[in-house]
Amino acid sequence: MDILSEAITAIRTGNPASGMFVRHAPWGRRYPVVPGAGFHVVLQGSCWSVPPQGEPLALGVGDVLFMPRGAVHDLVDSPDSAVTETARPGEPRVLTGAGPRTVLLCGAYELGRQRSHPMLDELPEFIHLPARPGRHPALRSVVELLAAEVAEPRPGTDAAIPGLLDTLLLYVLRAWFEEQADAAGWAGAFADPAVAAVLRAVHESPERAWTVPELAAAAGVSRATLARRFAVTVGEPPLSYLTRWRMLTAARLLRETDTPLASLARRVGYQSEFAFAKAFKREYGLAPGQYRRAEEKPAVIAV
Structure with a gap:
C-alpha cells in the first residue's frame, strides 16, 4: 500500500489544469486563491x-514552486x-x-473543498524546489515531458497531459518529503517503519475494527511506543487517524461512485447506515x- 498515492487519491477531485504563459x-x-493546489x-x-507576507523569492530556469493550498x-x-x-x-x-x-508552465489541482489530508495540511504555503544539477532527476524529466506536450500538442496530448500532471504532483511531494526525512511530521512518518506499518494497515483495511493493541502488533512495537511515535509524526492517535481516513475514503467514494450508502458504510467500517451518516455529518x-x-458541481480553476 502506497500511503502517499492513497492520500492524494483520496482528496483529488476533478481534472488538473495547466497552461504555458509567455x-x-x-x-x-x-494568482488568487484556488480551491486546491x-x-x-x-x-x-x-x-x-x-x-x-514575507520576502520575494527568486525563481530561475527549471525551478518548481508549489502551493499546496493554492495560496494567493x-x-x-x-x-x-x-x-x-x-x-x-x-x-x-x-x-x-x-x-x-x-x-512559465502553470497549473492547478482541484482538491477536496471541505476536508484535506493532514499530510498536506502540515506543508508550508510555498514549496520551492530549485533546479540544481543532480537534484530530483525524475521530477525534472516529468517537467520536460509536460512542457513539451503543452508547447507542441500532438496526437494523444489530451490523454498525456492529465497523467503527467498527476505524476508531477506526486514527484513534487516525494521530493519535498525526501528532503525533510529527518524532520518530525509526515516526512518522519514515511521514514518510521512502525508508523508506516500502521498507516499501511489502516489504508489497506479501513473497514476493520482496529484496536490499539492490534495496530501495535502490526507495527511490532509496544502500545506506548506506537502512541508516542504516531503522535510525533502523524500528529494524532492511531484510532483518530483511522476515523479520519475512513471519512476521507467515504468522501471519495461519494464523489466518484454510485455505491449505495449502506454498502459504502460497511466499506469504511460502520455496521449501519445511520451510524455512518452521523459520523460523516459530524466531520x-x-x-x-x-x-x-x-x-457533482465542479469548481472552475484558472491557471
Missing part, C-alpha cells in the same frame, strides 16, 4: 514570487514591477514586448447524500 518584461500577474515551473528566463501570490519579472493582470479563464497566454522573455457538516449531490 511574458516580456515588465510584467506582473496575480497550484504550481509554477520556469521554463525560460526568470521571475520573482511575491507572497502577501504574485509573479513578477522584478520585485519593482507592478501587478497588471490577474489569472482568470480565457486570458491571453502570450503577451509580446521588448523586454526579456519569461516562459463534513453535510449528510452523505447531500455531500454527494453538492460535489
